[in-house]
Every structure is written in C-alpha cells, then in structure tokens.
Amino acid sequence: MSIVRPYGDTTGDGMVQVSFTLPLVHDKRAEGAAIQLANKMGMDPAMLVHAKPMGEGFTFFVVYGKVNHLVDTEKVQVVERDFPLLSAKEVNAVIKRRMRRRMNVVGACIGTDAHTVGIDAILNLKGIAGEKGLESYREMSVTNMGAQVSVPDLVETAKACKADAVLVSQVVTQRDAHLLNTRQMSAAFREALPAGKRPLLIVGGPRFDELMTEELGVDRIFSRGTTPREVASYLVHALTGSSA
Known part of the structure; x- marks a missing residue:
C-alpha cells in the first residue's frame, strides 16, 4: 500500500x-x-x-x-545508502591495499557550535552504540579540532594534514546557522584548493536534510543515528572506489 x-x-x-x-x-x-x-x-x-x-x-x-x-x-524522496557497510578490519584492509598510506581525516564543529557530542561519537576511540570511532582504525590518521573552530582554521589544518576528508558536525540550528556555516565552509575550500585537490567535505547533524548536498556544496550529509562504521565505509567507498 x-x-x-x-x-x-x-x-x-x-x-x-x-x-x-x-x-x-x-x-x-x-x-x-x-x-x-x-x-x-x-x-x-x-x-x-x-x-x-x-x-x-x-x-x-x-x-x-x-x-x-x-x-x-512512492513520492517520498530519501538518500539510500549506496555503499556496502564494512567492518573495521575490512576498512583498514581497503585503505592499506588501495591507498598504500594512512587516510587523513580532520573533524570539527565550526562557527559558534560548542556541541562536540556528534563529532566525538564518530571520531573518538570510545565511539557510540558499541562501535569504536575512527581513531581506532589503524589505517586512519584522525585530527579532531573540537568545538567552535573557525572556517579559516579548519581549511588551514586540512591543508597542513593533507586531509583526504573533512568531517563537520553541526548541532546548533537557530536561524539556520548550520546551513550558513556549511555554505561558508564549502566556499572556503573551493577558494583555497583547486578541483581535484580538495578533500571530501562531509557534514552531519540532526537537522540536516540529506538531499541538500549539492545545494550546500558538500559531498555527503549524514543525519541522526549515523555510526562510525557508516562513515568509515563511506570514506573508503568514496576515496578508493572499492566496496571491500
């Protein structure tokens, strides 16, 4: 029905x-x-x-x-997961085999957002819901910049770390602050780095619409309930083109 x-x-x-x-x-x-x-x-x-x-x-x-x-x-529009969900062991194996180096990931809460629960759940070793964060993946080098990071500082850190992916968490949504901050972030990366040299730009938070990637200038949006394993699986899929 x-x-x-x-x-x-x-x-x-x-x-x-x-x-x-x-x-x-x-x-x-x-x-x-x-x-x-x-x-x-x-x-x-x-x-x-x-x-x-x-x-x-x-x-x-x-x-x-x-x-x-x-x-x-039948008229409901959603973003279906278009990549396989891999185990930590499989993610590490793909990175080692395809990239032949550690994957560099930078994460932060930008603007005035001081809520680090989301970014910490994905990045920190303790993780969430029984899944360890990306810091536990031996083939990933993770830099967690924490809260209230300015966009220029994020761009400079990403360049210094030679980031393959930048993960941004936004919880504060008053007056659409999460949308404004994300647009500023994506514009700053486009200005600072040429096409083909920019890291993957990924944002997450409970109030994001996963259909807005193109409008916000990012590569992927993750909404509530996202786990470290999902993010890790997406990263190897997007950066290596490998499913296992």
Whole structure:
C-alpha cells in the first residue's frame, strides 16, 4: 500500500500529536489560541492534552487531533545508502591495499557550535552504540579540532594534514546557522584548493536534510543515528572506489 495516513487509536484514523510553544501567559485565552493554531494546521477536531508555563510569558502545549492528509510513500524522496557497510578490519584492509598510506581525516564543529557530542561519537576511540570511532582504525590518521573552530582554521589544518576528508558536525540550528556555516565552509575550500585537490567535505547533524548536498556544496550529509562504521565505509567507498 503506497497511500497511508497517521495511526493513533485505530488504523487509518488520522490522529496525530504535536507540541509547540506560544509567547503567551498560560490562561484560558492561551489554550484557545493553541487550539486555533492546531485547527489552522489541519487538525479537526483538536484536543488540548497538556499545557505548562515555560518561563515568564511563554506556554508549552501538546495537542492531539485528527488530520485528513494522506502520504504517498512512492513520492517520498530519501538518500539510500549506496555503499556496502564494512567492518573495521575490512576498512583498514581497503585503505592499506588501495591507498598504500594512512587516510587523513580532520573533524570539527565550526562557527559558534560548542556541541562536540556528534563529532566525538564518530571520531573518538570510545565511539557510540558499541562501535569504536575512527581513531581506532589503524589505517586512519584522525585530527579532531573540537568545538567552535573557525572556517579559516579548519581549511588551514586540512591543508597542513593533507586531509583526504573533512568531517563537520553541526548541532546548533537557530536561524539556520548550520546551513550558513556549511555554505561558508564549502566556499572556503573551493577558494583555497583547486578541483581535484580538495578533500571530501562531509557534514552531519540532526537537522540536516540529506538531499541538500549539492545545494550546500558538500559531498555527503549524514543525519541522526549515523555510526562510525557508516562513515568509515563511506570514506573508503568514496576515496578508493572499492566496496571491500
């Protein structure tokens, strides 16, 4: 079945739950405003199930209601993994066989982003979800620049390390800061290095759209749930053209 609708209490009943904050003091009028917003979003009927003050002059709401919208799964666009998922042993073997040297990887959080959880999960030895990070791969040389790295510093470090790939994590997304920073980063690398000499540019974070690689000027976007093994497998695929 390609046409589906949300499931709440019974199959196909169209029930959904949404949460949001309004800049209003919590009172009856604020609750009415929340219902009005839900109605304008297409929820009818809409039921207010939770309301809580969130500091002075703000209220957080949870609304439950029915929508009539349908989803055609055949029209959903996603980025499918187009490379095999390799083990650490296989990744190391490919690098040693095809590159005949260690793969150089530089990672950072750029701009004012101080959230290193994402980049550390991919690069640090301890890794995430039972997978060790890229620092554990004997055929990789990893430089983790940490947080709040300026784009010029990232470019200079990548040049100094002769980076094959640059990994950038962006968690802060207010006012689309992650998109602005990524565009600045890709433009800086294009200006600093000629085509064919630039490293792979890879960005990741929970709010990125994986379909925006061309628009942002990068080679790959990884979203939430990405593991070190996935990134390592992509790197050897993209840099060596080998699947194993």
